[in-house]
Amino acid sequence: MKRRGLCLVLAAPSGAGKTSLSRALLDGDEFMSLSVSATTRAPRPGEQEGVHYYFKTPETFAAMIAAGDFLEHASVFGRSYGTPRAPVEAALAAGRDILFDIDWQGYRQLRAALPNDVMGVFIRTPTLADLRTRLIGRGDDAATIARRMAEAETELAHQTEFDFIIENRDFDVALTDLRAVRRACRLMTSRLA
Numbered sequence: 208m209k210r211r212g213l214c215l216v217l218a219a220p221s222g223a224g225k226t227s228l229s230r231a232l233l234d235g236d237e238f239m240s241l242s243v244s245a246t247t248r249a250p251r252p253g254e255q256e257g258v259h260y261y262f263k264t265p266e267t268f269a270a271m272i273a274a275g276d277f278l279e280h281a282s283v284f285g286r287s288y289g290t291p292r293a294p295v296e297a298a299l300a301a302g303r304d305i306l307f308d309i310d311w312q313g314y315r316q317l318r319a320a321l322p323n324d325v326m327g328v329f330i331r332t333p334t335l336a337d338l339r340t341r342l343i344g345r346g347d348d349a350a351t352i353a354r355r356m357a358e359a360e361t362e363l364a365h366q367t368e369f370d371f372i373i374e375n376r377d378f379d380v381a382l383t384d385l386r387a388v389r390r391a392c393r394l395m396t397s398r399l400a
Protein backbone atom coordinates (compact mmCIF):
# COMPACT_ATOMS: atom_id res chain seq x y z
CA MET A 208 0.00 0.00 0.00
CA LYS A 209 1.23 3.48 -0.81
CA ARG A 210 0.84 6.10 1.87
CA ARG A 211 1.44 9.80 2.21
CA GLY A 212 3.95 11.15 4.67
CA LEU A 213 2.72 12.55 7.97
CA CYS A 214 3.74 15.70 9.80
CA LEU A 215 3.84 14.89 13.52
CA VAL A 216 4.14 18.01 15.65
CA LEU A 217 5.40 17.80 19.22
CA ALA A 218 4.82 20.85 21.37
CA ALA A 219 5.43 21.28 25.09
CA PRO A 220 6.36 23.78 27.73
CA SER A 221 10.13 24.08 28.01
CA GLY A 222 11.37 21.40 30.43
CA ALA A 223 8.55 18.90 29.85
CA GLY A 224 10.92 16.42 28.22
CA LYS A 225 10.06 17.03 24.57
CA THR A 226 13.63 16.94 23.26
CA SER A 227 14.48 13.62 24.95
CA LEU A 228 11.20 12.09 23.80
CA SER A 229 11.62 13.23 20.21
CA ARG A 230 15.19 11.89 20.11
CA ALA A 231 14.04 8.53 21.44
CA LEU A 232 11.16 8.42 18.96
CA LEU A 233 13.47 9.12 16.01
CA ASP A 234 16.12 6.68 17.15
CA GLY A 235 16.14 3.73 14.75
CA ASP A 236 13.04 4.91 12.87
CA GLU A 237 14.05 4.95 9.23
CA PHE A 238 10.67 6.31 8.08
CA MET A 239 10.79 9.50 10.13
CA SER A 240 13.17 12.44 10.23
CA LEU A 241 13.27 15.71 12.14
CA SER A 242 12.40 19.00 10.46
CA VAL A 243 15.33 21.38 10.91
CA SER A 244 14.07 24.92 11.51
CA ALA A 245 15.70 28.24 10.71
CA THR A 246 16.20 30.71 13.54
CA THR A 247 17.67 34.13 14.21
CA ARG A 248 18.88 33.13 17.67
CA ALA A 249 22.56 32.44 18.27
CA PRO A 250 23.78 28.82 18.40
CA ARG A 251 24.15 27.33 21.87
CA PRO A 252 27.33 25.43 22.71
CA GLY A 253 27.36 22.17 20.75
CA GLU A 254 24.63 23.20 18.29
CA GLN A 255 25.54 22.60 14.66
CA GLU A 256 24.41 24.44 11.55
CA GLY A 257 21.95 22.28 9.59
CA VAL A 258 21.65 19.71 12.38
CA HIS A 259 19.93 21.60 15.18
CA TYR A 260 18.98 24.72 13.23
CA TYR A 261 19.86 26.78 10.21
CA PHE A 262 21.18 29.93 11.86
CA LYS A 263 20.20 33.10 9.97
CA THR A 264 20.60 36.84 10.39
CA PRO A 265 17.34 38.78 10.87
CA GLU A 266 17.84 40.23 7.36
CA THR A 267 18.20 36.83 5.70
CA PHE A 268 15.25 35.50 7.69
CA ALA A 269 13.06 38.41 6.54
CA ALA A 270 14.12 37.79 2.91
CA MET A 271 13.18 34.11 3.27
CA ILE A 272 9.72 35.10 4.56
CA ALA A 273 9.28 37.45 1.60
CA ALA A 274 10.32 34.70 -0.83
CA GLY A 275 7.74 32.30 0.64
CA ASP A 276 10.47 29.90 1.78
CA PHE A 277 8.69 29.05 5.07
CA LEU A 278 5.68 26.82 5.68
CA GLU A 279 5.24 28.63 8.96
CA HIS A 280 7.19 31.08 11.06
CA ALA A 281 6.73 32.65 14.46
CA SER A 282 8.42 34.82 17.01
CA VAL A 283 9.30 32.87 20.17
CA PHE A 284 11.16 34.44 23.12
CA GLY A 285 11.76 37.50 20.91
CA ARG A 286 13.56 35.51 18.18
CA SER A 287 12.30 34.33 14.81
CA TYR A 288 11.83 30.64 14.04
CA GLY A 289 10.55 29.07 10.84
CA THR A 290 10.04 25.77 9.04
CA PRO A 291 11.68 25.62 5.59
CA ARG A 292 9.07 24.55 3.05
CA ALA A 293 11.07 22.57 0.46
CA PRO A 294 12.34 19.64 2.62
CA VAL A 295 8.87 19.08 4.08
CA GLU A 296 7.16 19.00 0.70
CA ALA A 297 9.81 16.61 -0.67
CA ALA A 298 9.48 14.25 2.32
CA LEU A 299 5.68 14.17 2.16
CA ALA A 300 5.73 13.42 -1.55
CA ALA A 301 8.18 10.55 -0.92
CA GLY A 302 5.90 9.08 1.78
CA ARG A 303 8.30 9.92 4.59
CA ASP A 304 7.12 11.19 7.97
CA ILE A 305 8.50 14.31 9.58
CA LEU A 306 8.70 15.20 13.24
CA PHE A 307 8.40 18.87 14.19
CA ASP A 308 9.64 20.46 17.40
CA ILE A 309 7.76 23.75 17.09
CA ASP A 310 5.52 25.83 19.33
CA TRP A 311 1.72 26.14 19.32
CA GLN A 312 1.82 29.10 16.92
CA GLY A 313 3.76 27.06 14.38
CA TYR A 314 1.41 24.12 14.86
CA ARG A 315 -1.61 26.30 14.01
CA GLN A 316 0.03 27.65 10.87
CA LEU A 317 1.29 24.25 9.77
CA ARG A 318 -2.21 22.80 10.15
CA ALA A 319 -3.57 25.62 8.03
CA ALA A 320 -0.86 25.12 5.38
CA LEU A 321 -1.20 21.31 5.23
CA PRO A 322 -4.72 20.55 6.53
CA ASN A 323 -4.64 16.82 5.74
CA ASP A 324 -1.13 15.98 6.80
CA VAL A 325 -0.61 17.32 10.33
CA MET A 326 -1.20 15.64 13.69
CA GLY A 327 -0.33 17.38 16.94
CA VAL A 328 0.88 15.96 20.23
CA PHE A 329 1.16 18.11 23.32
CA ILE A 330 3.58 16.89 25.98
CA ARG A 331 3.22 18.17 29.53
CA THR A 332 4.19 17.39 33.06
CA PRO A 333 1.38 16.42 35.45
CA THR A 334 1.54 19.80 37.25
CA LEU A 335 3.29 23.16 36.92
CA ALA A 336 5.13 22.34 40.17
CA ASP A 337 6.63 19.27 38.42
CA LEU A 338 7.76 21.51 35.58
CA ARG A 339 9.47 23.87 38.01
CA THR A 340 11.23 20.92 39.67
CA ARG A 341 12.57 19.80 36.27
CA LEU A 342 13.79 23.27 35.34
CA ILE A 343 15.59 23.53 38.69
CA GLY A 344 16.99 20.01 38.17
CA ARG A 345 18.52 20.86 34.80
CA GLY A 346 20.30 23.85 36.32
CA ASP A 347 18.43 26.81 34.80
CA ASP A 348 18.97 30.05 36.75
CA ALA A 349 16.16 31.76 38.72
CA ALA A 350 15.38 34.39 36.07
CA THR A 351 15.24 31.77 33.29
CA ILE A 352 13.00 29.56 35.42
CA ALA A 353 10.61 32.46 36.12
CA ARG A 354 10.44 33.31 32.41
CA ARG A 355 9.96 29.71 31.31
CA MET A 356 7.22 29.16 33.90
CA ALA A 357 5.31 32.18 32.56
CA GLU A 358 5.76 30.89 29.01
CA ALA A 359 4.66 27.42 30.09
CA GLU A 360 1.30 28.82 31.14
CA THR A 361 0.83 30.36 27.68
CA GLU A 362 1.80 27.08 26.01
CA LEU A 363 -0.52 25.08 28.32
CA ALA A 364 -3.44 27.37 27.46
CA HIS A 365 -3.25 25.89 23.94
CA GLN A 366 -2.96 22.21 24.82
CA THR A 367 -6.53 21.34 23.82
CA GLU A 368 -5.84 22.44 20.22
CA PHE A 369 -3.71 19.31 19.84
CA ASP A 370 -4.95 15.88 18.78
CA PHE A 371 -3.21 14.11 21.67
CA ILE A 372 -1.98 15.08 25.13
CA ILE A 373 0.75 12.97 26.73
CA GLU A 374 1.58 13.42 30.38
CA ASN A 375 5.28 12.89 30.97
CA ARG A 376 5.22 11.53 34.51
CA ASP A 377 7.52 8.63 33.65
CA PHE A 378 9.79 8.82 30.57
CA ASP A 379 9.32 5.20 29.46
CA VAL A 380 5.53 5.37 29.75
CA ALA A 381 5.45 8.69 27.86
CA LEU A 382 7.68 7.21 25.14
CA THR A 383 5.41 4.16 24.85
CA ASP A 384 2.43 6.50 24.50
CA LEU A 385 4.21 8.59 21.88
CA ARG A 386 5.18 5.49 19.86
CA ALA A 387 1.56 4.30 20.05
CA VAL A 388 0.34 7.66 18.71
CA ARG A 389 2.86 7.60 15.87
CA ARG A 390 1.96 4.02 14.95
CA ALA A 391 -1.78 4.76 15.02
CA CYS A 392 -1.34 7.88 12.88
CA ARG A 393 0.65 5.83 10.39
CA LEU A 394 -2.17 3.30 10.05
CA MET A 395 -4.96 5.85 9.52
CA THR A 396 -7.05 5.25 6.43
CA SER A 397 -6.65 8.92 5.56
CA ARG A 398 -2.88 8.36 5.03
CA LEU A 399 -3.46 6.15 1.96
CA ALA A 400 -2.03 7.83 -1.12
Ligand code: 5GP
Nearest residue numbers: 244280281283288289290308309310312313
Ligand atom coordinates in the same frame (compact mmCIF):
# COMPACT_ATOMS: atom_id res chain seq x y z
P1 5GP B 1 14.94 26.86 21.35
O1 5GP B 1 15.44 28.22 21.05
O2 5GP B 1 14.96 26.56 22.83
O3 5GP B 1 15.62 25.80 20.52
O4 5GP B 1 13.40 26.81 20.91
C1 5GP B 1 12.53 27.72 21.45
C2 5GP B 1 11.10 27.43 21.01
O5 5GP B 1 10.95 27.65 19.62
C3 5GP B 1 10.61 26.00 21.27
O6 5GP B 1 9.31 26.08 21.84
C4 5GP B 1 10.54 25.41 19.90
O7 5GP B 1 9.52 24.41 19.84
C5 5GP B 1 10.17 26.61 19.06
N1 5GP B 1 10.56 26.43 17.67
C6 5GP B 1 11.69 25.87 17.18
N2 5GP B 1 11.68 25.86 15.84
C7 5GP B 1 10.50 26.42 15.44
C8 5GP B 1 9.89 26.67 14.16
O8 5GP B 1 10.42 26.39 13.09
N3 5GP B 1 8.68 27.26 14.18
C9 5GP B 1 8.03 27.58 15.34
N4 5GP B 1 6.83 28.14 15.25
N5 5GP B 1 8.58 27.35 16.56
C10 5GP B 1 9.79 26.78 16.61
